[in-house]
Each structure stands twice: as structure tokens, then as C-alpha cells.
Amino acid sequence: MISAADLAALDVPGPTVSALSAPFWEAADSGRLLVQHCKACDYAFLYPRRICPRCWSDDLNWREAAGRAILKTCSTIFKPGHPGWQPAAPYSIGIVALEEGPTLLTHLRVDPENLAADMQLRVVFMNIGGRTLPCFESAP
């Protein structure tokens, strides 16, 4: 697995932050994982949107997630789609379901041989190419 230092040194595309999503990325910078929450229908979701994708209410707020998740699916990438990621290969990505409900695609800090469906994960904030991103590792 690529070292944290080498991960930070990658020349790869970072998030294209908008005013709407800025709170998510600013929280990540300080080690907190936020999800959007609809006050009208009590639904938590990611990625951030202008209205709730379930009931279309715009009465939304941010909630801090506990950072616990299970692995829904994953892949270990040997030939990345973006050339900037080649020095990191093989590395793993996955789709995880947060305890609060939302699912997101993320970078996995787990050895490929230890990856298993439904494994318990916890958030770990990593510097990837100079930006702080919510990644996941095995939960003890």
C-alpha cells in the first residue's frame, strides 16, 4: 500500500468545490465527516444537494457522521483511469454505507487481501495530492 507521504505527493485532480459543497470539504480539512440531513423527512444523504432527493424540501442542515461504515463493494486498481494515480497503483477504492445511511465512493486504506464484503470500516482523513479527503480503513 502506498505510504501516506507518497499519497500526499500525488499529482491528481482534487475536488471541484462549489459554494454548496464547501462545508463538506472544510469539515474534512478539520477531520470531521459531514452528511446532509433533511429536516422535513429526516433523511441523511450524500453528495450535497440544493434540495432533498427524497422529498424535495430545501430545509436542510449538516450533521456530523460517526465515521463508521460497512463496505458494499470494492476494487483494487492496477491500471488507473487517470495517469496521476499510476504511482499509487495498486490501490483500492470502494463504495461504503455510513451508519447514518448515505453511501459514498471512497479511497480504502486496507491491504487488498484483507478486503471483504460487509467488513466494518472507519473514516480516516488522508492527504491525497495536497487535499484532505475522507478515506476508510478497517475498524478494530
Place this chain on the structure above:
Amino acid sequence: MRRSLGSIAGIGELPAQRETQGATTLGMIAEVARRAVADAGLEPAAIDGLLVGPQVGETPQHVPATVAEYLGLMPRMANVVDLGGASGAGMVWRAAAAISAGMCEAVLCVLANTREAMQVRSPNRNPIREFDVPFGASGANATYAMIKQAHMAAYGSRDVDFARIAVAARANAQRNPDAIFCGQPATIADVLASPMIASPLRLFEIVMRVAGGGAVVVVSPERARSLPHAPVHLLGAGEKVTHRALSQAPSLTSGPLKSAMAHALATAGIGAAELDLLSLYDCYTVMVAATIEDLGLCPPGRFGDWIADRDLGPEGDTPLNTHGGQLGFGQPDLAGGMTHLTEAVRQLRGTTPGRQIPNAGLALVTGNGATMSEATALVLGADA
């Protein structure tokens, strides 16, 4: 007799090419459009409807007008259909609907692409660019790998099960001289020995990107009967769009084709067992596996048992992607989906050179865009 929603009177296709030197997308579109309209036995001036794809290289906007002008057409109906690999199938249903609505009488549906050595990267600023790409998940290989992984984890399907899909595609491609892998068959061992790209996906389970193009001409069933070829009728269609990013997908093992195919078959009034050709979108081996299961040919997770002792060739018990599929033909970008359509038309006309299915009467054509996100299914029938 089943009701025809519209008829395909002409088809055109360009051979798959690894690279094009200096060709323009507009030029490729013109070449394949010329073939389709000539095949339909129509003069260009008879084309009064135009459906095009969203990615015409020379213009990001006003795409239908740009294409129409280039072709010297002045259509009464013009639109972009932007459903990824489902665009070709999606065009046919829209063309038939536009004709039924009185918008126009003869619709050219056309997709083509060039391929340069250096491809330009997408300038997207969509949620995938913000929330997937920064984590190392660029491109479709990563997301389809996760779909295959989910299938294997949920059902215990094996690499050899998926490899059989790639082997069958390569085998059928040996009888299509326009296919990029004509002359290059593959065995199960070859597939399993091909390089791991994104686990558990190996190279031979992934389409090769090529340049090419495909086009069809849609007219009313009455009009079609006055034209040179035996009409191929649209008997049923269905469509469904469920998500764009895989993280937002309602399921990792079943896709929107399930409801699209069910709607198409119900409209046509037939069951899956009556189909003579399965022309199934196959960007990756797992896409065929999921489609076979979503079509109900076998229980969820059991495609491996289903495919193991089946002959998917034109003379076989279950002809599937007789042109080689995109796994054997190559994927000319959005026109890749068009190859499933043009092959179905050839088979239903009874004129497929070197690989005709005996007495082919009914075909299912599927289109699939993004990561099991956009789905269109068509049931096509030979003229009764």
C-alpha cells in the same frame, strides 16, 4: 399480428478502427449517414427528422443544427439523445414516437466517433468529478469492477463464469470482418491470463475503444413496405434511468434494464423464451451477466450455470451478440450501442453475411449507459 410502433428501413455501419488520422466526427457521421440512407432506398431530401449524440467532437452546442447543416438537411424534428450506451436504442423509440406524433416522416439516427492517439480529458464539474475522481476512481473500469465484485460477493459467481462471456464474444467476432478482434479468438485460459486492470476485472472482459459509427433510418411501417428492404419493426420498447454515480445506485447487482426489458416485452406481447437473438449491451462481461439475470433467463446470481453449456453462436441454441458484441467488435464510443441494433436488423432481414441465424423472427436489443444507469430495451420483429 403484433402492432408495429415504427420500422427500421435502413442501416449503416463503419468498421471498427483502432485510430483515425485527422478524421472529424462530422465527417464520420456523414459517411455512416450516407450508408444508412442509401440502404433505406431514400434520397437525402426525404430525411426530415434527425437524432444525434451529445459528443460531436467539433461542437459542444447546437449539435443537431451543426450536423444537419453539414449533411445539407433541414429537418422538421431535431434532437440530441444523451443516454450513453443506450443512446442508439433510445433514438429508435423516440424516432418512432416522433413519426407517430406527426413531427416528421423519416428519421436519421446517427452516432459516430473519431479516435486520436491522444484523447482529451473531460472538463466535467459534475458530482462524479467532485466526489469520485479525487479518490482515485476515474473511468468506467473502476465502477464496473465494483459491480463484478458485488456480484461475486453476493452470489459466489466465479471468474470462469464471466470469462465464458468474453470467449463467446470473441468467437462470434471471428465471423464479422468489421470486428476489431476478427482473427483473434480467445480461450477461457486467455481471458483468465489477461492482465488485471481493476480487480476483479481483467483486460479481455473490457471493451477495446475504437473509432467507428452506426446509423439507422426509422419510418412508419406503411412507408417501410414501399422501400427496398424487408422492414424490421419496433414491437416494444422500455426505458429507465436510475442514477449517474455508482454510489447512488439502487442496486449493485440488478439494473434499470430489468424494468426496461419487462416493459418492452410486455408491449410486444412476448416472453423472453420467444426471442431468436439476444443483442445485449456488453461493455463488460458483468453487464451481460446482469442483463441475463434481469431478463429472467435464470435466477439472480445463476448466469454461470445458465451459460456453461449453451452455444451463443448464430447456429446455437441461444444466439447472443452474433456480431461479436462490443467485447468482440470494439466500442466506437456511443456508436457501440448502435452495433447491437444494426446486427439485430441484419439478422431479422435474413441477410447477415456469414453468420445468419436460421429463421430469425424476434430480437431483443439493449442499451446501457454510464454504470448500469441509463437503460433502453427494444423488441424488434421481422416483417410478418
